[in-house]
Amino acid sequence: MTSRTRIVISSDHADIELRKTIAAHVADKGYEVEDIGPMTSESTHYPKHGEAAARKVASGEADLGILVCGTGQGIMMAANKVKGIRCGVCSDTFSARMIRQHNDANMLSLGARVIGEGLALDIVDAFLSADFEGGRHGTRVDMIKAIEE
Numbered sequence: 001m002t003s004r005t006r007i008v009i010s011s012d013h014a015d016i017e018l019r020k021t022i023a024a025h026v027a028d029k030g031y032e033v034e035d036i037g038p039m040t041s042e043s044t045h046y047p048k049h050g051e052a053a054a055r056k057v058a059s060g061e062a063d064l065g066i067l068v069c070g071t072g073q074g075i076m077m078a079a080n081k082v083k084g085i086r087c088g089v090c091s092d093t094f095s096a097r098m099i100r101q102h103n104d105a106n107m108l109s110l111g112a113r114v115i116g117e118g119l120a121l122d123i124v125d126a127f128l129s130a131d132f133e134g135g136r137h138g139t140r141v142d143m144i145k146a147i148e149e
Contacts, residue, residue, distance in 0.1 A: 005128075008062035010037040010053040012046035012075065015068040015112040018120060022066060022110075025121050026128070034062060050078030050109075057106050058084040065107035066124060072111035079107050083148050086141070091115050093126035100130035102137045103144075 007026050011019040019037050027033045036052055038044050046069045056062040065087070069075040072089040079087040087107035088099040091114055099105035108127045110120050132138075 004032060005064060006032045006034065006062045007064050007066060007128075008034045008036060008053045008056045009066045009068075010035070010049040010075075011068035011112075012049055012070075013038050013041050013044045014070055016041060018110070018112045018117060019068045021117055022068070022120060022124055026066070026124065029125075029128070031128070037068075046075040047078035050075035051082060054079035054082035054085045054087070054107060058082050063106075064128070066127075067107060067109040068112050068120075069109070070111060070113045072109040072114065076107075076109035079109070084145075086144065090123050090127070091119075093122050096123045096126040097130040100127055101133045102140075104132040104137070104141045 009019055009023050023033050023035045037049055050067055053065045053067055057065045067075045067079060076087045076089045079085050085107055086103055086105045087109055088105050089109045090096040
């Protein structure tokens with residue numbers, strides 16, 4: 001992806017600081033960032049934030065998405081309900097690279113209560129720097145897409 005890649009980022013109420021740190025980090029790398037997460041710590045529901053970001057990726061308003069919640073799991077599950085979304089939770093850089101290279105993931109989910117800030121930024125960098133390899137992986141991604149039909 002180029003530095004003009006559009007990234008949408010969201011979270012639930014518990015993870016605003018990590019989300020803002022990631023948004024600033026990604027913007028500093030030259031990406032266009034749209035932060036659509038909540039701005040206050042007032043309780044909110046992660047499914048609506050996962051869905052909102054996923055809809056922007058699915059519609060083409062954003063190229064990729066990054067989500068944050070306590071474990072990364074719930075917000076990822078909501079995002080994956082949107083047709084065309086392939087979102088994975090990652091707690092390590094290898095998995096973040098592989099979901100892009102082998103699964104053509106268009107969204108990354110992180111667990112703020114699972115990983116620290118430094119690792120989160122490394123995971124984001126691994127995700128954003130990887131490209132889909134295609135080939136036999138393309139056949140498998142097509143099989144995933146067919147399940148949505």
